[in-house]
Amino acid sequence: MRFYKNLIPPIWQTARAILQEGAHAHRSIQQLLRSNKKWGSRDRRFVAEQIYELIRWYRLYYEVALERPPETEADWWLMLKTAWLLQGHQPPEDWPEMQGLDSLEIWRRHRVAVENRAIRESIPDWLEERALQEVGEERWAKLLPALNSSADVVLRSNSLKAPRQKVLHRLRKEGLPVELLGDREALVLGQNRKFTHLKSYEEGWFEVQDYASQQLAHFLKPQAGRYLVDACAGAGGKSLHLAALMKNRGEILSMDLSEHKLKELRKRAKRAGVSIIKTEKIPASGRFSPAYYNMADYLVLDVPCSGLGVLRRNPQTKWIIKPEFLEEIQATQAHILREYSLLCKPGGQLLYATCSILPSENEWQVQRFLQSPDGQEFELLKEQHLGPDRGPEDGFYMALLQRKG
Numbered sequence: 496m497r498f499y500k501n502l503i504p505p506i507w508q509t510a511r512a513i514l515q516e517g518a519h520a521h522r523s524i525q526q527l528l529r530s531n532k533k534w535g536s537r538d539r540r541f542v543a544e545q546i547y548e549l550i551r552w553y554r555l556y557y558e559v560a561l562e563r564p565p566e567t568e569a570d571w572w573l574m575l576k577t578a579w580l581l582q583g584h585q586p587p588e589d590w591p592e593m594q595g596l597d598s599l600e601i602w603r604r605h606r607v608a609v610e611n612r613a614i615r616e617s618i619p620d621w622l623e624e625r626a627l628q629e630v631g632e633e634r635w636a637k638l639l640p641a642l643n644s645s646a647d648v649v650l651r652s653n654s655l656k657a658p659r660q661k662v663l664h665r666l667r668k669e670g671l672p673v674e675l676l677g678d679r680e681a682l683v684l685g686q687n688r689k690f691t692h693l694k695s696y697e698e699g700w701f702e703v704q705d706y707a708s709q710q711l712a713h714f715l716k717p718q719a720g721r722y723l724v725d726a727c728a729g730a731g732g733k734s735l736h737l738a739a740l741m742k743n744r745g746e747i748l749s750m751d752l753s754e755h756k757l758k759e760l761r762k763r764a765k766r767a768g769v770s771i772i773k774t775e776k777i778p779a780s781g782r783f784s785p786a787y788y789n790m791a792d793y794l795v796l797d798v799p800c801s802g803l804g805v806l807r808r809n810p811q812t813k814w815i816i817k818p819e820f821l822e823e824i825q826a827t828q829a830h831i832l833r834e835y836s837l838l839c840k841p842g843g844q845l846l847y848a849t850c851s852i853l854p855s856e857n858e859w860q861v862q863r864f865l866q867s868p869d870g871q872e873f874e875l876l877k878e879q880h881l882g883p884d885r886g887p888e889d890g891f892y893m894a895l896l897q898r899k900g
């Protein structure tokens with residue numbers, strides 16, 4: 496691999512803004528690439544990959560390079576030298592900025608550092624302790640390395656527009672290297688390519704949706720013609736898939752606290768040929784008037800969570816979240832279960848889901864609800880844990896509850 500020196504400062508400066516000043520990773524990288532239009536595609540890929548590597552392996556790199564987080568410009572050059580060595584590349588020998596630390600010393604420190612799993616897998620100590628306590632050694636030992644791998648882009652072919660095979664052929668004809676994934680609607684994109692300019696995308700033939708998230712609609716299996724409330728709908732990834740399974744018959748009320756996300760949902764629904772979705776912003780109080788109670792045949796609660804199941808795509812999460820945040824988000828999840836479950840009609844079904852791998856956001860949360868006075872009317876029908884240690888998907892949890900009739 497050849498390294499170009501002019502690319503190094505933008506890499507570490509952007510990584511520093513993300514890791515130490517809280518800038519948003521994806522947006523910062525997009526911004527950097529937009530403001531350097533002269534860079535060729537190889538350089539753009541290199542810059543983006545190296546910033547993501549620095550985010551994913553931040554702790555491992557700094558423990559090996561410096562035994563503390565980087566502070567100065569010289570520290571960041573040594574971080575990059577360490578990163579390249581550990582990635583299996585030979586760093587340039589004639590760059591004075593990288594002379595401060597000898598390669599043999601880097602490998603010696605690496606041997607010591609990897610004895611500690613939190614350092615080897617590059618996560619904060621509190622997270623290692625918490626996950627180990629909750630998930631247990633057996634699963635955590637497999638799950639953590641899998642969460643550190645990189646993930647392919649997964650698409651969902653839109654069955655309202657065409658069967659999956661037809662979508663596959665059209666995308667390949669348009670030059671997108673896609674393969675089938677699983678036996679339903681999923682397609683996987685072999686290499687990271689732009690696709691939003693394609694005619695098939697504009698015509699709503701497919702959406703980006705992780706494989707785990709695509710399992711939710713099939714877990715619920717909503718019947719066409721029924722009334723479904725998706726109460727944490729965001730920009731509508733699950734709502735659109737649910738509408739497709741309902742053959743665009745019935746009614747879906749997609750709600751969220753964020754009007755901005757609902758606006759995006761409406762745009763996507765139009766593109767996807769979905770006409771049964773209505774959107775509504777939830778009041779900031781997170782409480783509903785009794786007019787909404789006992790109405791939904793199906794209630795989907797894809798609640799806000801830590802995002803610890805999606806570290807492959809958002810490695811920044813491990814440096815952003817803190818134990819206090821987990822407590823807050825779990826209180827929100829409990830509130831949503833308690834208040835929103837009132838919308839489910841007797842005999843109706845409630846689906847609770849998160850993209851977390853922590854039992855305290857998942858099955859323990861559901862158990863607490865079922866044991867509370869508000870949960871007495873519900874019973875658990877089934878639950879499922881998904882994750883990159885088990886299949887091609889992100890970490891995800893789903894529980895299907897039924898309200899007694």
Ligand SMILES: C[S@@+](CC[C@H](N)C(=O)[O-])C[C@H]1O[C@@H](n2cnc3c(N)ncnc32)[C@H](O)[C@@H]1O
Pocket residue numbers: 726727728729730731732733734750751752753756777781797798799800827831
């Ligand atoms: C996991 S995301 C939902 C993703 C979405 N279902 C999809 O498939 O793309 C959780 C959503 O819950 C919303 N949210 C946060 N607090 C909420 C609340 N109290 N009531 C309803 N939605 C809330 C967030 O704005 C976010 O869009």
